[in-house]
Amino acid sequence: MLRPIMFVGTASDVGKSVITAGFCRIFKQDGYQPAPFKAQNMSLNSYVTPEGLEIGRAQAVQAEAAGIACHVDMNPVLLKPTSDQASQVVLNGRPVGTQSAYEYFRENDRRELFAAATQAFDRLAARYSPVVLEGAGSISELNLKRRDITNLRMARHAGAATYLIADIDRGGVFGSVYGSLALLEPEEKACIKGIIINKFRGDARLFADGRQQLEALTGVPVVGVLPYFRDIFVE
Numbered sequence: 001m002l003r004p005i006m007f008v009g010t011a012s013d014v015g016k017s018v019i020t021a022g023f024c025r026i027f028k029q030d031g032y033q034p035a036p037f038k039a040q041n042m043s044l045n046s047y048v049t050p051e052g053l054e055i056g057r058a059q060a061v062q063a064e065a066a067g068i069a070c071h072v073d074m075n076p077v078l079l080k081p082t083s084d085q086a087s088q089v090v091l092n093g094r095p096v097g098t099q100s101a102y103e104y105f106r107e108n109d110r111r112e113l114f115a116a117a118t119q120a121f122d123r124l125a126a127r128y129s130p131v132v133l134e135g136a137g138s139i140s141e142l143n144l145k146r147r148d149i150t151n152l153r154m155a156r157h158a159g160a161a162t163y164l165i166a167d168i169d170r171g172g173v174f175g176s177v178y179g180s181l182a183l184l185e186p187e188e189k190a191c192i193k194g195i196i197i198n199k200f201r202g203d204a205r206l207f208a209d210g211r212q213q214l215e216a217l218t219g220v221p222v223v224g225v226l227p228y229f230r231d232i233f234v235e
Contacts, residue, residue: 001129002032006160007196008135008151010176014167015198017058018232020134024066027130035128036062039117039150040077040136042087053093054078062132076120077113077149079104091116114149118157125158133160140183152188162191164220168207169199169228174214181218194223201228 005023007016020036027034041056047070049055055075063070072093079087086100091113125131136150145151155162166177177195184192195214200207204225211222 004131004158004160006133006162010166010180021062021065034066038134042079073120073124110147140180155191161193197225199228
């Protein structure tokens with residue numbers, strides 16, 4: 001069986017969902033049986049599985065890329081915003097109530113949700129190889145990290161080789177990568193096997209010096225520089 005692989009980000013919208021879908025297809029084409037997984041997703045629009053349960057639309061697209069039917073274990077916790085301060089919580093595909101952000105991030109509730117997430121991952125990992133995990137938002141939100149169930153806590157449970165994605169198009173890629181890694185605990189940083197620079201416009205050879213500088217600053221290899229695409233939509 002292949003080791004799980006995970007894609008996390010320096011921020012939201014850096015390209016995690018698309019890259020996860022891409023690797024699901026790559027592993028499928030290489031003869032493996034991959035499956036996507038995201039412990040917690042936040043999306044106003046959900047997708048209904050063949051069993052009539054709700055998951056995030058991105059995981060449905062990723063399952064299609066993997067050539068398999070989507071399943072609730074691919075996204076055990078789904079948050080559907082109902083206002084700026086509250087969301088409907090969908091657990092294992094079924095709504096379990098609406099909570100404010102404060103209520104949702106209470107530690108006791110998070111322990112239960114993380115247990116549900118790890119159980120879903122373990123079931124998926126018993127059926128597919130490799131599991132291709134997606135993180136959420138930034139890996140270095142210090143005020144939320146202790147309660148986080150989606151990023152490096154999940155990576156450690158899965159034993160996943162984890163890659164940090166940064167969006168160079170929005171600017172500040174050196175600060176975002178260096179800062180994200182500098183704020184990790186040693187056991188968290190040990191999960192990170194490489195950096196992916198996403199949404200690069202122009203000739204990637206012009207980033208050769210930047211690649212070397214990032215590697216020198218962080219001690220983590222830059223494993224890829226991906227171009228900017230205008231026509232990719234996860235729907």
